[in-house]
Amino acid sequence: MSYSIDDLKVLMARLRDPQTGCPWDTRQTYRSIVPHTLEEAHEVADAIEREDYSNLKDELGDLLFQVIFYAQIGAEEGRFSFDAVVDNLVRKLVRRHPHVFPEGTLESRIDPDNRPSEAWIRESWERIKAEERARKNAEGSVALPGRLDDIARALPGMVRAEKLQKRASRYGFDWPNVDPVFDKLHEEIDELKEAWQAAESGQGDHDAVEDELGDLLFVCVNLARFMKVNPEQAIGRTNHKFEARFRAIEQVLQRQGRSFEDESLETLDEIWQSVKGVEKKR
Structure with missing residues (x-):
């Protein structure tokens, strides 16, 4: 016998049953599960990094359980269900891949002899995402939507820095090449050293040191981006x-x-x- 996603949904509902469920599961909220979600995502990444593919199956299951958990809470609150999560995901991916689904349906197929270039695909992907952001902002009555608004603040610092830089670069706010990034790196090192010396002598404070160190790390991420290295x-x-x-x-x-x-x-x-x-x- 092999269990299915429907069985997982039943299991989750049973765990959250206020009368007969698990006490730990029933008292969880969206917020309380977040640390577990982040931990499971890192464990998936760790298994891949170690090429531990026999364990990867278990880690992916643990990560999927997080999605089921959020969806169950959403269903209990009348916000959304797991099926709604899947439906939204499929629609979004079909919409973002017109080079695979030309008619905007899962059933449509593209002519394999007339596939667009990767450059066109990247441009199309970003254009569609920009349209989605604009639509969300309009629905939320945001007067002046920012181009960086949807980059999650909870991301790890280096990951978010890279996303911020890449998004800004799409709008022309970027270094022309890697050379001035090296110059900026040396400049930030000097400024960090000055801030540290000032703090140690009592003429400055450690907030300035933290600020300058953050600037230095941000430039390092910029350097990694230009070198096509994942920081x-x-x-x-x-x-x-x-x-x-x-x-x-x-x-x-x-x-x-x-x-x-x-x-x-x-x-x-x-x-x-x-x-x-x-x-x-x-």
């Missing part, structure tokens, strides 16, 4: 590399019967450099 993935790789090297230091000291805490920074750095040397030879 979140880049920092993820560096985190993994640091963790692996740190663990290698621990293992070296453990094999030699030495304690990490008893070693000098110079000694630890020597081992760090030797670990890096082994990596380069691989």
Whole structure:
């Protein structure tokens, strides 16, 4: 026997039943589930990063459960159902892919010998999304809709910075090439150093340091964008590399019967450099 999405919907309704359901599930709200949703999304990304495809199926199921959970709460409040979520999604994707569904229906097909270019597809995608934003703003009676309005504030900082920059770039607000971004990087480093020195001497405050550090990180995201590097993935790789090297230091000291805490920074750095040397030879 194999369970279906309909079975999952029944299960969710049972869990949320105020009389016979699970006490933990019944007291959850949209807001209380958000941390779990973010955690599950990161676990999906982690499984993919580690190429742990046997575990990916479980992680995707956990992420799907989050969607079912929100939809069940929506149905209980008379706002929307899971079926409405699916219907809205399919309609939106059909609308955004006229190069696949030329007549705007799921049944329509495009001539494989007359497919548009990727440039046309990207332009069409952005135009349709812009039209959707304008329509939402009109429905919400927003007098002066902003071009950055729909970029979620809850996104991780680097992810949101990249989205803000990409959106602004579409309207011509961008550097002409990567060279001035490097110049800006050096400028922000100098300004951060000045703010830090002022704060340390008592002539400035740490709010200014945080502000300048934010500027520096924002420029780093800009640099990544011009180099076509995903900043979140880049920092993820560096985190993994640091963790692996740190663990290698621990293992070296453990094999030699030495304690990490008893070693000098110079000694630890020597081992760090030797670990890096082994990596380069691989």
